[in-house]
Amino acid sequence: MVSPRAAGVRPGPGWTARLVTVLVTPVVGALLAGVAGLGGPAAWADPIVPPGAPDAVTELAEANARAADATEASLDAEEQLGVRRTEADRTRREAEGAREAADGARAERDRAFVDIDQVSRAAYQGGQLDALAALLGSESPQAYLDRTSLLDTISTENQRFVQRFLDATAVAETAERDADARARDADRAASDAQRTADDAERRKADADREVAAAEEALADASPATLAALRRGGTTDFPTNIPGAGIAIEALRVALTQQGKPYLWGATGPSTYDCSGLVQWAYRQVGVGMPRVSRQQALVGIPVPYQDARPGDLLFFNQPVSHVGIYVGGGQFLEAPQSGDVVKVSQVRSNISGVRRIVLERR
Numbered sequence: 339m340v341s342p343r344a345a346g347v348r349p350g351p352g353w354t355a356r357l358v359t360v361l362v363t364p365v366v367g368a369l370l371a372g373v374a375g376l377g378g379p380a381a382w383a384d385p386i387v388p389p390g391a392p393d394a395v396t397e398l399a400e401a402n403a404r405a406a407d408a409t410e411a412s413l414d415a416e417e418q419l420g421v422r423r424t425e426a427d428r429t430r431r432e433a434e435g436a437r438e439a440a441d442g443a444r445a446e447r448d449r450a451f452v453d454i455d456q457v458s459r460a461a462y463q464g465g466q467l468d469a470l471a472a473l474l475g476s477e478s479p480q481a482y483l484d485r486t487s488l489l490d491t492i493s494t495e496n497q498r499f500v501q502r503f504l505d506a507t508a509v510a511e512t513a514e515r516d517a518d519a520r521a522r523d524a525d526r527a528a529s530d531a532q533r534t535a536d537d538a539e540r541r542k543a544d545a546d547r548e549v550a551a552a553e554e555a556l557a558d559a560s561p562a563t564l565a566a567l568r569r570g571g572t573t574d575f576p577t578n579i580p581g582a583g584i585a586i587e588a589l590r591v592a593l594t595q596q597g598k599p600y601l602w603g604a605t606g607p608s609t610y611d612c613s614g615l616v617q618w619a620y621r622q623v624g625v626g627m628p629r630v631s632r633q634q635a636l637v638g639i640p641v642p643y644q645d646a647r648p649g650d651l652l653f654f655n656q657p658v659s660h661v662g663i664y665v666g667g668g669q670f671l672e673a674p675q676s677g678d679v680v681k682v683s684q685v686r687s688n689i690s691g692v693r694r695i696v697l698e699r700r
């Protein structure tokens with residue numbers, strides 16, 4: 339949504355504790371992505387199939403893609419649930435605070451009315467009862483003042499009491515409206531959180547079902563099919579990537595994980611899924627990243643693919659369901675799919691976005 343804000347503390351002087359972002363803030367982006375994803379039809383990602391692979395490999399890759407997408411959606415829904423519950427709690431506290439403010443404003447109005455009552459008693463003795471009675475009997479004090487010049491007909495001291503009553507009444511009415519609005523917001527936030535919880539539960543069940551099917555397919559696959567699934571890419575890409583900056587540092591760290599197995603929902607340090615690898619690498623250099631690829635796709639600065647440089651994050655499919663780190667030369671580091679390992683692969687045609695991660699200097 340993670341906090342969905344991709345922020346962290348970079349060790350050493352000169353760095354701020356937040357990533358440069360554009361388009362939408364991570365928190366708002368996470369909420370929008372969560373809303374867009376609720377209740378929508380399944381949109382499976384393109385399977386990762388080596389060129390010229392037999393049908394058995396394609397079927398296995400398709401099962402992997404369904405499981406990976408379902409897992410990603412489940413993790414995203416879980417992340418959104420935390421965001422929605424936090425929002426609901428905050429809105430509920432605001433509603434309670436607004437109600438307390440309204441109660442206080444009404445109490446102040448009532449105290450002011452006591453003074454007005456005393457003024458009316460004095461006015462009775464002084465012959466000003468008619469004017470003050472008209473004030474107290476009007477549909478609102480301000481309505482009366484719009485029609486009369488009461489404040490010109492009573493003493494300066496009495497004007498002060500009347501004005502205090504008018505001000506307190508206006509504040510109380512405003513506070514009451516605000517409290518009612520905050521209460522409605524709190525009810526909506528609680529309903530949103532409940533819908534998100536229901537969606538998270540459904541997504542988790544979908545993910546469990548798809549992962550079980552993919553694991554069964556992997557278990558039944560022949561050694562030749564598994565070998566064909568893993569064909570392509572390299573696990574010995576150099577780790578000494580030249581350059582400077584947080585993205586290069588994260589890439590260097592991520593490259594040390596080459597050869598480690600893919601596992602749905604894993605975040606290291608022995609197994610990874612695609613977004614788990616990215617999150618783990620940035621955590622090692624002191625930067626927090628969102629957990630899932632569709633939230634990671636909201637972080638950083640968008641750049642055209644032709645301008646990509648080592649360290650940029652590459653995203654695949656629409657909606658986003660896969661992420662890797664560009665290493666240059668049309669290649670990227672990824673945790674591709676179950677049955678495979680973290681490796682450097684050729685960039686595939688279903689790329690849907692590139693984001694450059696930049697930290698601001700103090």
